[in-house]
Amino acid sequence: MKSPDFEYVKAKNMEDVFASLHSYKDSAQILAGGQSLLAMLNLRMASPQILIDISGIDSMKGIEKFGNALRIGALTTHNEILNSDLVKLHVPLLAQAVPYVAHLAIRNKGTIGGSLALGDPAAEYPAVALALNATMVIQSSKGERRVKAHDFFLSLYRTAVQSEEVLIAVEFPLATSNHRFVFLELARRKGDYAMVGLAVALSMDGKTIRECALSFMAMDDKPVLAPSAMKALTGQNIHPESILLAQKALDTDLDPPGDLQANASTKKHLARVLLSRALIQAGEPYV
Amino acid sequence: MSDRCMHAQFTVNGESVDAQVPVRMHLVDYLREEMGLTGSHLGCEHGVCGACQVMVDGQVVRGCLTLAVQADGKNVQTIEGLSESRELQQLQAAFLKHNAFQCGFCSAGMLLTALDITKHHKNASRNEIKELISGNYCRCTGYQAIVDAIESVLHTNLSSSSTQSGVKA
Numbered sequence: 356m357k358s359p360d361f362e363y364v365k366a367k368n369m370e371d372v373f374a375s376l377h378s379y380k381d382s383a384q385i386l387a388g389g390q391s392l393l394a395m396l397n398l399r400m401a402s403p404q405i406l407i408d409i410s411g412i413d414s415m416k417g418i419e420k421f422g423n424a425l426r427i428g429a430l431t432t433h434n435e436i437l438n439s440d441l442v443k444l445h446v447p448l449l450a451q452a453v454p455y456v457a458h459l460a461i462r463n464k465g466t467i468g469g470s471l472a473l474g475d476p477a478a479e480y481p482a483v484a485l486a487l488n489a490t491m492v493i494q495s496s497k498g499e500r501r502v503k504a505h506d507f508f509l510s511l512y513r514t515a516v517q518s519e520e521v522l523i524a525v526e527f528p529l530a531t532s533n534h535r536f537v538f539l540e541l542a543r544r545k546g547d548y549a550m551v552g553l554a555v556a557l558s559m560d561g562k563t564i565r566e567c568a569l570s571f572m573a574m575d576d577k578p579v580l581a582p583s584a585m586k587a588l589t590g591q592n593i594h595p596e597s598i599l600l601a602q603k604a605l606d607t608d609l610d611p612p613g614d615l616q617a618n619a620s621t622k623k624h625l626a627r628v629l630l631s632r633a634l635i636q637a638g639e640p641y642v
Numbered sequence: 643m644s645d646r647c648m649h650a651q652f653t654v655n656g657e658s659v660d661a662q663v664p665v666r667m668h669l670v671d672y673l674r675e676e677m678g679l680t681g682s683h684l685g686c687e688h689g690v691c692g693a694c695q696v697m698v699d700g701q702v703v704r705g706c707l708t709l710a711v712q713a714d715g716k717n718v719q720t721i722e723g724l725s726e727s728r729e730l731q732q733l734q735a736a737f738l739k740h741n742a743f744q745c746g747f748c749s750a751g752m753l754l755t756a757l758d759i760t761k762h763h764k765n766a767s768r769n770e771i772k773e774l775i776s777g778n779y780c781r782c783t784g785y786q787a788i789v790d791a792i793e794s795v796l797h798t799n800l801s802s803s804s805t806q807s808g809v810k811a
Contacts, residue, residue, distance in 0.1 A: 358666045360645055389707055389708070393709065464704070
């Protein structure tokens, strides 16, 4: 299908963006890489009055160490993340997840900020951000505010970004040698949206799990943590019994709606499978 | 209703375009309908099939997920331009040899992904080739032949580059 008609403005700087956002408020839509938005327009799932194209604003591009975090500009593309040594070194969970993000041509244009601000529950970056409780840097004409991933994803395609605000960067905490990370995903075709996906971040004290984050994708209307399973694993070593307990705990954590790809019970089963695979993989150095 | 238009300047296969472009028109509609470049195909029109791929500033992109106005200031190359410049010659010959064209609908997009593979993934294994072309659908399901063709080009290039370096050494 063809997109509905809209106005278009190419923003040269943030002042342009905030001026347009101020005039059009909620009827405006930010255009970053456009790899979800333009598809949604062609499918007529969205009909904004104006697209504010921010893709030319260089201040929102790039990856740099920033204090105790790796700061990634919102307009950094999937391919740039895929090829970044800084990401491999400092945010290995993100490095593991990005090969699952879309396909070659889409990775050339799609951006991390676009994906996070869209807040698709079946997308990789939101789940990774949640597992690491990354910090979202949000700007408006009044200044900057920072929102933790735990408070950022609200529901389907809804995030803490308000009208007249723009997500400009995301900051991931730096990994240390005590961390273990695993990202796994099941999709009909690699690169497509997940049936189930899991981002695991473990903070180890020797062989014992000191802290644990399990972040699931495609299990709810937003990426979700699995608090019961996380609690079950905390203070445990990784062995068959602790894995089994964590799998059982998932029953209270996850209540996925069925979708076109799989019904609810299949999804719950696959979540248990992924959890066990992920923990075995995370525990390999200790076996 | 007449669409809103915006002025845009870009090049397509080396030719300058300086035109009023309907804002909501995506790049492949512009190429096909305004310029008669019908080699880039429209399959799904929402980024899933890859038949619409073109190069923008040397990077392969989905033409249906790029607005024509976003080409402003950029250099666009299509299957027509890349065929004429013979950049795709080796791949096209390999596709022909391995019967990888079949109905031809996906070929333009496949060849552009294949070109990216030969440039940026010179050592890709067969499995990696499969993964790299996984964003392009072939509804004839002729994937094996397409992978064969790309693999053969990578092998040829690798062996010729190792021979060259051997000579140098």
